[in-house]
Structures are given as structure tokens and as C-alpha cells.
Amino acid sequence: MRTSAEYLKSLSDGRTVIVDGKPVDDVATHPAFAPVTRTVGELFDLAADPANGMQVTDEVTGNPVNRMYVAPRNAEDLAAWRASAQVWADHTNGWVGRSPDHVGAFVAAFASHPEAFADERSLADNVLAFHRRVLENDLYVSYAIIPPQVSRATTAHAWEGDFIQVGVKEERKDGIVVRGAQMLATGGAVADEILVSCIKPLTPEDTDFAISFTVPVAADGLKLYCRRPYATEATSEFDYPLSSRYDETDALLVFDDVFIPWEDVFVYKDVPGLRKQFFDTGAHVLGNFQAQIRFATKLRFLAGIARKVAAVNGVDKFPGVVEKLGELASLVSVVESALHAAQFTAATDEQGFFRPGAQSLYAAMGLQAELHPRVIGILRELVGGGVLQVPSSVLELVNTDTAADMERYVSSPGISSVDRVKLFKLAWDAIGSEFAGRHQSYELFYSGAPFVVKGYAFRNYDYNKPLQAVEEFLASYGVDGPVGSSAEEVSA
């Protein structure tokens, strides 16, 4: 299996990643990206160590492969799959949203449903070959499946200017040439390949944009415009413990006539085919099962910070604070319970893929827009101004002129100044830094805008049952039923 050293080496491939108006030389050494590449490398090392239980034997080659890239076939597989996802989520405490298992899960589900890609061009074979490539080379695939935010009132065909959203500029014998942009690939700058598609509904007039393909990040003509990096703003690991490790980067992709060979095309000018790839294959369910495992891990970590802060400040026995910690426990447990329920209600589909239960999975996702801000809000309340009553940097803690003031005025019973500041700086990086702000947007939007995600919850809930209960109840009485005393008085 791939090691960290191999992953880091492979990143020097001439990819065009732009920051501050210039392409970066090497993402593995550039200060904006080196920290997250180190973290991703650690994930690969964890998977490569058989002791972590993340491997499974490949049916074709007999070699060990990453279990996250193989669709579960039964309850035992799904339990092991979940445990593997947990190994990676634990390593980043849930702060790396698009670790390689996220899109890896989508690709695994695609491959378990090749029939969803069937057309006269053998696109289904392309999907199977892509899955093999990901499996055998332990690839990190990121994705960009949302059109640029130009106007949501219309779709690509109606936008001013040709090819704003990436689309087919030219069809050739050996492949297609694509032009345009796609909105955001988290981790794209440090991935191996990017799956490019569109999950937002398109219309028949958008056929040129109804495509799905994979592209190496270093492809000729592909540019990645990254938003402001946070890792470079982190003055030290002590001051910004999360920003300095887990800034995944998000990038706008721009395709200047990029050639995509047919082998890398999965959906071609097929509007219904776009939805089939995500929903008929179960890819959306498996990918989001991973996402909720990661999300629950992060919520537990936030709850842990809250509990520790309350203890350090000596407020953890006050009834009002216990109530807040209890609410946090409830919020985290809701997501953990939904994961258990999704696992418990998983079932084998017609292709033998053991899919997590959609109802409970989408229930948790549907609440994410309320639940995550509430968790952050409670943590913000519990830390009070302590996150601002911290020195500008670790230097005040080590400088002999300032350390004594810090020890005297910025400490708490049973905890040194250094440990107190360390805890509150961590809390700030979780709730208040620029990295924290990006995470709030991430949790609100990563699986779609709240109205979209609640739509999934709506469609995957069997409303027939509650409707039937209401119908039966309404049918159990009528105008001729028993009346109470006040009604008797009225009628008398």
C-alpha cells in the first residue's frame, strides 16, 4: 500500500495551483499546502499498517487494498468499513472533511453499479477501470460537482458567455476537450485526480454540461485557484493548532481546453445519467456515511473542548453549565445514533452492495444546518472571553520578560499558564479563527445547501406511515361521536 513518502513525492508533477497570482512550485513544500499534505501522508501510513485493520484483500490481484475503496457486501463488511473510516477520522479529529475515503467511497459505489453508466460508448467499463486504478494505486481523488455560483436562477445554457460551467467544447475520436470552470474542489490542490461532474439539477438544454469524468490534477490546461490559505497565517502550531495541520484548501477549477481521453469519461451529455451516478448507485449514501462518521468525530472533539474548558474555569458543576454540556451530549449523540441506525437498517441492493440505511443517514444530515451552529454556539458561550484573554503568541509564554505575568494572570487552579493558553487557543481555532469560519461554512454546505439536504431527508422518509396514522385517527370519529359537557350545553 502507498506510503506517505510515495504520496508526497508524487505531488511534484507540474500541477498548476495558483496562490496570490502565481503558480506554486511544489505543493508538498509550499507553506500553504505542506501541512495538509503531511496530514494526508499520515493517513496513507495508517492505512498501510495492517495493524489498523484498514486493509482488505483485492479479489482481482490478491494484494491488500484500502477497505474504504471497496463497497461493503454484507453487515460484517459494513462494520469493518465504518471502523476503517473511524481510524482516519480519529487521526484528524474530524477536521479533514475530504480525506481520500470520501470520494473513494463514491468511486467504490460507482463500481458496484456499472449498469448505471451503461451507454453505447462502454462508459461502464471506464468506471470499472477507474475504480481499479484508484484501488491499485491507492489514489486520493477529490471532486468538484457544483457549477460556479454565477446565477442559481438559471442553469449553464442560459448564462452569458460560452462555457462558464465546464462543458464539452469538442468531441474527438480519442476523447473530449472540456472548457469552463467548476466551483470548488476541497483538497483538489493536494489530490491525485479530481472527479468532475454536476450534482445540481440540469435541464435538457444543458446537455453539453451533463458530463462526468476524472482528470489528473496535473493535466495540461487545468488551473486550480485556491482561496486564501490559512496555514500560512498560522504563526505557530501552538497558536493555531488546527489551521496549522488541517487546512485542506478549496479550489476553483478552470479548464482551458483540457483533453480528457474517453477512458476517463463516465457520463457523456446525459442529464438523467448525472443523477443516476450519484443516487441509483448508492454512491451518495456511502460517501455521506463516511462524511457523518467524520462529522460525529468532530462533534465529539468540540464537546471535549467544551467539557475541559468548563472544568478549567471551574463552572462545570453549575446547573446551567451542566445543562449546556447535557445539550452538547444530546447533539453529538443524535449523530452517533443516526450512524448506528444507518448501519442497523443497511440492506443489500440488487447488485449486492450493502447500503447504509438512507432514512437515518439523511435525517442526521438534514439537521446538520441547525446542529453544528448550536454546538459551536454552546462552545462559544462556555469559553466566554477566555479565548481573547490569551497572549498574541506563544512567545509571551517563553519570553522571560512576559512569562511571569502570564503565569500569574492567565492560569487557573491546577493548570499552568501554558496549558491554559494552549486549551483556549485550540478553542479559538475551533470557533473563531478564519479556519473555524471556513469550517462553519463547510458543515453548512458540504453536502448541499440546507434546502437541498432537507429535500434528501424528505424523499427518504416514508411519509405513508404518518399519513396513514393520521387518516386512521381522523376516520375513528365523526360529527355523530360522543360529545363533552360544554358541547352538550351549546346544543341544548
Ligand SMILES: Cc1cc2nc3c(=O)[nH]c(=O)nc-3n(C[C@H](O)[C@H](O)[C@H](O)COP(=O)(O)OP(=O)(O)OC[C@H]3O[C@@H](n4cnc5c(N)ncnc54)[C@H](O)[C@@H]3O)c2cc1C
Ligand atoms: C467550505 C466548502 C467546501 C466545499 N467543498 C466542495 C467540494 O469538495 N466539492 C464540491 O463539489 N463542492 C464543494 N463545496 C460546494 C458545496 O457543495 C456547495 O456550497 C453546496 O452544494 C451549495 O451550493 P452553493 O454554494 O452553490 O449554494 P447555492 O445553491 O448558491 O445556495 C446558496 C443559498 O441560496 C439559497 N438558494 C439557492 N437556491 C435555492 C432554491 N432553489 N431554493 C431555496 N433556496 C435557494 C439558499 O439559501 C442557499 O443556502 C464546498 C462548499 C464549501 C462552503
